[in-house]
Amino acid sequence: MSNDTVKRPPREAEGSRGAEARVEMYRAQVRVRLFEKEAYNLFLQNLVKGTSHLAIGQEAVAAGVSAALRPDDYVFATYRGHAHAISRGAPMTACFAELMGRESGLMAGKGGSMHLTYAKGNFMGSYAIVGAHLTIANGAAWSAVYRGTDQVAVAFFGDGATNIGAFHEALNLAATWKLPVVFVCENNLYMEYTPISQVTAVAQPAADRASAYGLPPVLVDGNDADAVHEAATEAVERARSGGGPSLVEAVTYRHGGHSRADPGKYRPDEEVAEWLAKDPLPRYRTRLQGEGVEAPLLDRIEADARDEVDRAREEAKAAPPADPAHLETEVFSYGESSWRR
Amino acid sequence: MSNDTVKRPPREAEGSRGAEARVEMYRAQVRVRLFEKEAYNLFLQNLVKGTSHLAIGQEAVAAGVSAALRPDDYVFATYRGHAHAISRGAPMTACFAELMGRESGLMAGKGGSMHLTYAKGNFMGSYAIVGAHLTIANGAAWSAVYRGTDQVAVAFFGDGATNIGAFHEALNLAATWKLPVVFVCENNLYMEYTPISQVTAVAQPAADRASAYGLPPVLVDGNDADAVHEAATEAVERARSGGGPSLVEAVTYRHGGHSRADPGKYRPDEEVAEWLAKDPLPRYRTRLQGEGVEAPLLDRIEADARDEVDRAREEAKAAPPADPAHLETEVFSYGESSWRR
Amino acid sequence: MPQVITYREAVAVGLAQEMERDPSVVLIGEDIATAGGVFKATAGLLEKFGPKRVRDTPISEQAILGAAMGAAMTGLRPVAELMFADFVSVCHDLVVNQIAKARYMTNGQISLPLVVRFGNGGGLRFGAQHSQSVEGWLMAVPGLKVVVPSTPADVVGLMAAAVRDEDPVMFLEEKALYPTSGEVPEGEHVDELGTARVRRAGSDASIFALGTMVHRALGAAGQLAAEGIDCEVVDLRSLVPLDVSTVAASVAKTGRVFTVEEGPRLCGWGAELASIVAEECFYDLDAPVRRVTTPHIPLPAADSLEDAAIPSVERVVAVVREGLG
């Protein structure tokens, strides 16, 4: 075994459903929400130069699934991957720095917002060609089985990805080989601007396809971290114990547009209002409080996250831009780009 | 409308299920069987130089579906497409000549066995990259709807094609746009050498996927031209009347190997024996006779086909090889290949 | 009176001109209808021509190109958008094995009058999977025509030529040029595929460029003129067919050849052009052929890196100066 990303010893297992774990799921959602809002501000200030795809409104999915995972599990995400990167421990400062093209960025500016990767946290990358990473997640799962570990691979993707060929190939291979993969479809009802229902032959783009791979349909409320966590825990256990892959469809909504400054105006006002009312954060906070978690603790979590985000943003802003001296490094394993010998 | 392949006036409709039509389905199977046997002989004599994929054992599918079509419908096939070409009226002489690389070949030697095309019969080609032509058939169907005709497009493909991305994309688009396409999966239980069951997450690779596109499962005995014809007629009517696509899985078997001289030894002897006993030709002949069709009529059909095939083979053998003077013609519409202006 | 419009607007102008003329012209692609395209290049066409002729698709690029191909062989003239040019990779089979080869394999039984539109190239800080210049990939495939306009007028005129062509045309719209403006002729405008344009006449050196890089080459020529170096800038406009005679005439005049190419170093159109010159214009050459390209790297996202990667006016100036020095 040659690649040292796999040698890290697993940290202690997470995934308990106790009150503490649920408070942590709240924290996870708050951290992402505040990070994303700040990313948007930086975009409006023209400090994030390329594009960025925010997960505001969808935080419960990343939080619920991540809490069901072990640190040595593998996670693969899309261009809408800030939430997943942060959930796997990617430092916020380096994330902001990457978005702003700084030398201290998570990938030193080479990847940008759409490609956040944090191999130290087994966050194996964000992929910007719709569908591709589903097949790659299979590979990580296959490798885990081959190496005799009980690691699980998770791939997050959107509703739109269910109509691309790679989705089909990935699901069939995973099911046939009984790979330990959890495919998590974040169905936010829209592709870029087109409603998924307009271009899909079935009502639930993922769940209604599960049977085509011999899998049971799993449909959850993607704005409820507990529901997501429960479904994910079951799927992860199934994968870890040799039961093969799962396809989980979490129905959710992005509060903003698809990317950058898209105002998302193609969506009916009532629909937006309805989903804003289902905002996973206040909903979860209310639930926790209803179950006896003290408000000051939750306030504290919010304040801590605010501080963390503010600090990270300022640090990142202060960092120098990516250095053109490194333009040609890391094309090949010997550190540079030369195609000559 | 600029392409003159679409201007041909439709010949009279076929598709009746009367005795005469069924005798014609027998003839269709016999013609293909004898053509294919001859093609194999030519291969063994090294007169067919490239590869060839025979449909011996699968003739009932082409016969049953073709009898349900109108001459102005569009047909798309795979590299295993001799049967479909002949069913759409491609002259046997030109088909043999194409297999042997002759100037008089159906495509003057440019295509070969895997790419038989006979646009005059709306046989829109044989495609050798698994799955691609399913998406292309959609285009012909879309065009028919756009032009306001009631033409239908049919795509034949193998069981193995159900696991490639293009299959999924084609089915979803066809179902979403309600295109008049009939997708006919000829499930002969094997890809090249690997059983389809070994690499597929569901038992019926096509029928068990229909629901993923909101379609009903259709599974028929592919060794029974009547059963195929019935299912195809229903699917074609549905398509023609605006009901959208169908996915028909016809279970069948190839008597020989995948291609060329493959002896097909990876298949258990009992399995081969079982399927040889279900040979669609003697079975259909027996049925017709049982229903009162006179033996001499059927003998006559066989003898005629034998004559036709013999004559065609000899004519093709006598033809000169493809002329290198035409090597660079028909790359572009102005007749040649120049990339310079 | 000629109008000034953006390169982005020119796409819709060109398409509308052809759609009005010929009812067999239809558009498909992701988000091209209601949203007017992610680059807004098809804005207004749904409103003008209706949902039958301007259709949104699922994220299924193979299905998109397959639909275009099947429609083209049965009487329509589809124009398919692939959004970012990088996405040609998910439907490469349709492009290289099906669309490019159908006429030849069928000995002319099948014609494919279709256009594929791509948002091509970098400069927008989109990173390695959304910034590629794919004209070299396409040029390498027999059976495809490849066009890269550099001005709004060329977008309109070459689009018209592409739509009217009986062969599949890969139409590469330079993303970095969408916001740029220029004059377009009044009335119907139809240009000719396979014709290069000398954008600036000169006698000391020939700079061959394409798309976005034409403007950088012109910028460089301007600076070099101030130093007394008189460059000819040739906008190739079309890679297939390639206007070799205009290339050769320029080389005969200047004897010095430079190419300015946005793609990475290996096997791009610059290599092909250099090889044509080295074979056919050898005795006209007074100095080595020099190619300016992006280094052989994936494009980075950070602005400081992307700016260092893609050929700049300064880099072109430096290479030409050194090449003549």
Place this chain on the structure above:
Amino acid sequence: MPQVITYREAVAVGLAQEMERDPSVVLIGEDIATAGGVFKATAGLLEKFGPKRVRDTPISEQAILGAAMGAAMTGLRPVAELMFADFVSVCHDLVVNQIAKARYMTNGQISLPLVVRFGNGGGLRFGAQHSQSVEGWLMAVPGLKVVVPSTPADVVGLMAAAVRDEDPVMFLEEKALYPTSGEVPEGEHVDELGTARVRRAGSDASIFALGTMVHRALGAAGQLAAEGIDCEVVDLRSLVPLDVSTVAASVAKTGRVFTVEEGPRLCGWGAELASIVAEECFYDLDAPVRRVTTPHIPLPAADSLEDAAIPSVERVVAVVREGLG
């Protein structure tokens, strides 16, 4: 004692050598296990290494390469077969956007020690969709290494080097060479990527070739020698890395450059090589660089046509003779 084996057998020999050495080497592909591959190049490996290490897949090329990529980034060294090289088109995204770019985009966080094997090239009368030489497509993509062996010994040695390499290597096996035989060294054999070989020394002209075309170039050199023309034949073996110094040394010696390339004319490795020579060896050149290629057409199926399309010994002889005349 060196053994004589076929090019086809050499594939399995090379793979077995590496699989014995390193348990992280695994194979996947369509029909590679039970059937031993459609080219029979992996025959016997299932029996030797078992179904865990040699796995048949569905017809799902994207899934195959995705599995290889995900496995490579998590500790395995997969070798994936794509059967006919033409099929890279159905998983081009995995090759060009994912595998090629992962290390760069992640600034080295991800390593991809994997090999993709392809049955490359024509000559078998398989027609346009099963005969392509795709090395040019792959060479054009930053982040990929590209290897094309021409002899059984090179198959073994370069396969070992490819498997041991930390980067993704595209390993193109020439279908037309599978039945050819040659000596392979005894014992472990590991070669080096990026090294060209002078297969025949000569002083009048340099002929650069790859794979199947190396043998045609040697055939031509033999005939030309009889006419008193002394050709050097350089087998490039590897396009990335490219052994530019061996190329340049040969050009310095002969001053006359010919490339013999199986792919179609535009934007292949021959164009790149010609452009390198035109840029870096300009003052060594005594005559135009001449490229021999297949015309810019899809490959036809008929034997008479395919033979006329792909460069033949006679064509190489004629071009060199004319080029020196």
